[in-house]
Amino acid sequence: MSSPLNIPGASVAQLTAVKELQQDLTLTTAHLKAIVDGFMTSMDEGLEKDGCNLAMIPSYVKTRPMGDETGTYLALDLGGTNLRVCEVTLEGQSRFSIVQQKFTIPQDVKHSNARVFFDWIADCVSVFLTDHGKEPTASQGEVPLGFTFSFAVAQTSINRGTLIMWNKGFTVEGVVGRDVVLLLQDALRRKHLRVSVSALVNDTVGALMTSAYQHPSSLMGVIFGTGTNAAYYEKAGRIPKWIKSADGARDVADVDEMVINMEWGGFDNHKEVLPVTMFDNCVDRETQNPNKQVFEKMISGLYLGEVTRKVLLYLVDRRLLFRGLSSTELNEPYSFNTAYMSTIVADESADLEEVRYTLESVLLLPETTLTDRALVKAVCYMLGLRAARLSAAALASVLSVRLDLLRQDKVTIGIDGSMYEFYPNFEKFLREALVEIMGTELAGNVYTTLSKDGSGVGAAIVAMVADKQRKQAADHVHA
Structure with missing residues (x-):
C-alpha cells in the first residue's frame, strides 16, 4: 500500500503545495497537549458559570x-x-x-x-x-x-x-x-x-446511558457524526454552578457524580488554541453562525467536506489541480459531501478508480489525471487525520479530568456517529493520538465501543434512571 501522500507524476509546484498544506494541517504531539490544556481550562470555566465557550450543562442524571x-x-x-x-x-x-x-x-x-x-x-x-x-x-x-x-x-x-x-x-x-x-x-x-x-x-447523555447499561465502566458518551458533542460523569463537587442551585444545595451531600452535557462543539470559539487555517476561517465566515461551534467545524461530518472543497478550489485557482478547471457542481457550497472523502481515502486501486468516479461522474469535473486524483486523495487524507487527532484531544481532556477512574481500571467510551462508524481509519488515528497524549499505559485502559441510538434506547434508560432517582428521593424523605 503506497503512502496516501505519494503523488505520482507531481510537479515541483504541486509537491510544494502539498508540503505547505501538510505543515498547516499536521498536529504535533505538543500541539495536541496544548489543546488538552485549553480544553481542561474551558471545562472548569463552564462548570463554574454559564455563558462560557463550553456550556457544561448539568443533566440531573445522578446515578x-x-x-x-x-x-x-x-x-x-x-x-x-x-x-x-x-x-x-x-x-x-x-x-x-x-x-x-x-x-x-x-x-x-x-x-x-x-x-x-x-x-x-x-x-x-x-x-x-x-x-x-x-x-x-x-x-x-x-x-x-x-x-x-x-x-x-x-x-x-x-x-x-x-x-x-x-x-x-x-x-x-x-x-x-x-x-x-x-x-x-x-x-x-x-x-x-x-x-x-x-x-x-440530550442525545449524548443518551449515548452514555446506552453504553453504561451494557458496560458499567462507561465514562463518556460521544457523537462524532454530522455534528459532535459529548457527555460524561463529572464529580458532583466539581460543579460549582450546580452546587449553588436549589437542586444542588439540596442534593450535594448525597450525590457523587452527575452527567454533564459538554456542548464541546463550542470549544475555543476565539480561535486561540486550535490550529485554524485560512480554509477553516473561510468556511466559518460563510456559515450562519460565524465564530460559534469552531471546534465542530473542524471535525464534524457536516463541515469536513466543505473544508476539503475549499482546499481543492484553492489548488484549482493556483492551476495545480484539474488544469485550473472546476465544475458547476464543485463550485456549489457543501457539494463535496464528507461521505465522498470516505470513498476517496479508502480507494487503494492503482488508477484510483473510485476517486475518478467521484470527481468525473458525481462532481462532473473534466477528465482527471492520476496525479489529480492522488492529490485529491492526499487532501482528504490530511483533513480526516486532523479531524481524528483533534477528536482524540477532546477525549483526552475528559479522561484527564477523571484520572481517578482511569488509573484504577478500564474506562469505556460509548461513541456514535458516521465519522466514527464509517470514516476509514478514524478510530485507528484517534487511538494513536490518545497514546501520544496520555502514554501507552493510561491509553491502554481506554476502550471505545459503538453506542448507537442514544436518542431512542438512551432516552428510555434515562427515563428508568429518573424513576429510580425519584424513588430514592422519596425514600430519603421518609427515612
Whole structure:
C-alpha cells in the first residue's frame, strides 16, 4: 500500500503545495497537549458559570444504570426531520429490545403554534401505542417516557427544561421560554394517554446511558457524526454552578457524580488554541453562525467536506489541480459531501478508480489525471487525520479530568456517529493520538465501543434512571 501522500507524476509546484498544506494541517504531539490544556481550562470555566465557550450543562442524571434493571419505557426522539416513537424493554443482563416507528414532521407543523405542535406529537404517540397494541391499562399505571429534544434547552431538573431558541427550520410560536416537558405532558393528557414524561434527554447523555447499561465502566458518551458533542460523569463537587442551585444545595451531600452535557462543539470559539487555517476561517465566515461551534467545524461530518472543497478550489485557482478547471457542481457550497472523502481515502486501486468516479461522474469535473486524483486523495487524507487527532484531544481532556477512574481500571467510551462508524481509519488515528497524549499505559485502559441510538434506547434508560432517582428521593424523605 503506497503512502496516501505519494503523488505520482507531481510537479515541483504541486509537491510544494502539498508540503505547505501538510505543515498547516499536521498536529504535533505538543500541539495536541496544548489543546488538552485549553480544553481542561474551558471545562472548569463552564462548570463554574454559564455563558462560557463550553456550556457544561448539568443533566440531573445522578446515578449510573447497572445493567440489571428491567421494565418497559417509552422514548420520543424529536430531530430536524422526523419524530421517532420507541418502546424499549430493558431485559436485565445488559440486554434490551426495541420497537419503533418514525413519523415525518409536516412543514406546517414546524411553523405552527405550541398547541398544534405538541398535539401532533401526542397523536403520533397514540398511533404508535394503538398500532403496536401497547396501550397501558389502568392497572399498569403510567408508562415513563424519555424525551430527546434536539434543540437548545435550559434544563433545571431531570424532567424540566425551557426552550432557549428554535433552529433547524422550526418556528413554532409560543414555545420559546416555556417548559417543553409540561407542554408535552399537557398534550398527552388531552389525548387521555397514560404516559408520564419523566426525563428530558440530550442525545449524548443518551449515548452514555446506552453504553453504561451494557458496560458499567462507561465514562463518556460521544457523537462524532454530522455534528459532535459529548457527555460524561463529572464529580458532583466539581460543579460549582450546580452546587449553588436549589437542586444542588439540596442534593450535594448525597450525590457523587452527575452527567454533564459538554456542548464541546463550542470549544475555543476565539480561535486561540486550535490550529485554524485560512480554509477553516473561510468556511466559518460563510456559515450562519460565524465564530460559534469552531471546534465542530473542524471535525464534524457536516463541515469536513466543505473544508476539503475549499482546499481543492484553492489548488484549482493556483492551476495545480484539474488544469485550473472546476465544475458547476464543485463550485456549489457543501457539494463535496464528507461521505465522498470516505470513498476517496479508502480507494487503494492503482488508477484510483473510485476517486475518478467521484470527481468525473458525481462532481462532473473534466477528465482527471492520476496525479489529480492522488492529490485529491492526499487532501482528504490530511483533513480526516486532523479531524481524528483533534477528536482524540477532546477525549483526552475528559479522561484527564477523571484520572481517578482511569488509573484504577478500564474506562469505556460509548461513541456514535458516521465519522466514527464509517470514516476509514478514524478510530485507528484517534487511538494513536490518545497514546501520544496520555502514554501507552493510561491509553491502554481506554476502550471505545459503538453506542448507537442514544436518542431512542438512551432516552428510555434515562427515563428508568429518573424513576429510580425519584424513588430514592422519596425514600430519603421518609427515612
